Amino acid sequence: MAWNVSGTYFESCNCDTVCPCTTSGLTAPADNERCQVTFAFHVAQGEVDGVDVSDRNVVVFADAPRVMAEGGWQVALYVDASADDGQAEALGKVFSGQAGGPMAALVPLVAEVLGVERAPIDFHDDGRRHTVRVADAIHIEIEDQVAPQFGDDGPVMKLSGMFHPANSTLTVARSTRAVGHGVHGRSWDFTGHNAHSAPFSWSA
Numbered sequence: 547m548a549w550n551v552s553g554t555y556f557e558s559c560n561c562d563t564v565c566p567c568t569t570s571g572l573t574a575p576a577d578n579e580r581c582q583v584t585f586a587f588h589v590a591q592g593e594v595d596g597v598d599v600s601d602r603n604v605v606v607f608a609d610a611p612r613v614m615a616e617g618g619w620q621v622a623l624y625v626d627a628s629a630d631d632g633q634a635e636a637l638g639k640v641f642s643g644q645a646g647g648p649m650a651a652l653v654p655l656v657a658e659v660l661g662v663e664r665a666p667i668d669f670h671d672d673g674r675r676h677t678v679r680v681a682d683a684i685h686i687e688i689e690d691q692v693a694p695q696f697g698d699d700g701p702v703m704k705l706s707g708m709f710h711p712a713n714s715t716l717t718v719a720r721s722t723r724a725v726g727h728g729v730h731g732r733s734w735d736f737t738g739h740n741a742h743s744a745p746f747s748w749s750a
Contacts, residue, residue: 547639547645548749548750549592549595549640549645549647550592550593550748550749551591551594551599551747551748551749552589552592552745552746552747553588553589553745553746554587554590554671554676554744555585555586555587555588555712555744556676556678556742556744557583557584557585557741557742557743558583558584558686558688558721558739558740559576559581559582559736559739559740560578560580560581560583560734560740561577561581561739562577562739563718563719563739563740563741564718564740565740565742567581567614568705568708568742569705569708571615571708572614573615574613575612576613576614578612580609580611580612581608582607582608582610582732583607583608584605584606584608584684584724584726585605585606585607585712586603586604586605586669586686587641587746588602588671589602589603589637594637594640594645595636597632597633597636598633599629599633599636602625602626602633602637603626603668603669604623604624604626604641604667605623605665605680605684606623606624606641607621607622607623607684608620609732610655614655615655617656617657618655618657619655619657619658620656620657620658620659620660620730621658621660622659622660622663622730623638623641623642623661623662624664624667624680625638625641625663625664625665625667626664626665626666626667627664628666634664642659642662646750647748647749648711648748651711652711665683666680666681667679667680674689674717675687675688675690675722676688676689676690682727684725684729685726686721686725687722687723687724688719688720688721688722688724688741689719689720689722690702690717690718691703691717691718691719691720702717702718703718704717705717705718705742712744713744713745713746716742716743717742717744719740719743720738720740721736721738721739722737724739
């Protein structure tokens with residue numbers, strides 16, 4: 547199955563800035579007993595085995611042990627309710643890693659799939675601010691960080707050389723809102739904690 551998808555992504559987790567998981571290739575302990583992270587993707591352009599999946603959104607939630615490389619992840623996948631059945635199936639294969647590509651590298655770490663759901667997903671990029679809302683369950687807003695000495699129009703701080711499925715270069719960001727309610731028995735408020743964003747471009 548041939549496919550390609552590209553667009554923008556961001557994430558929010560319960561670590562402090564900057565997340566030890568990200569900067570260690572998942573081998574350093576997270577800042578808390580469990581690492582809980584939400585990845586939000588907007589597919590601006592994409593085709594999966596002949597199915598056009600452009601302008602669709604996907605959100606992945608993961609609850610992992612403190613050292614993420616040890617495995618035992620519990621993962622939930624949310625696919626845009628605006629996708630038709632063919633698009634939803636295609637996106638599910640790509641973002642679960644079943645179709646190969648960068649997400650496939652995480653599959654051996656997953657011990658339990660909590661669910662795959664269709665849900666309304668609103669995703670917005672506004673320059674250095676990024677927002678996603680998944681029905682009434684997840685609402686995240688993040689802002690890419692700039693060193694105060696450079697002012698609001700200065701360059702965004704970035705991490706490079708990262709082992710990460712989205713991109714090897716990620717912004718340093720912080721959540722201005724990061725709440726979840728009843729996400730497979732989990733609720734949280736990680737406002738003020740770690741975040742990242744980047745463009746992504748995958749194919750297989």
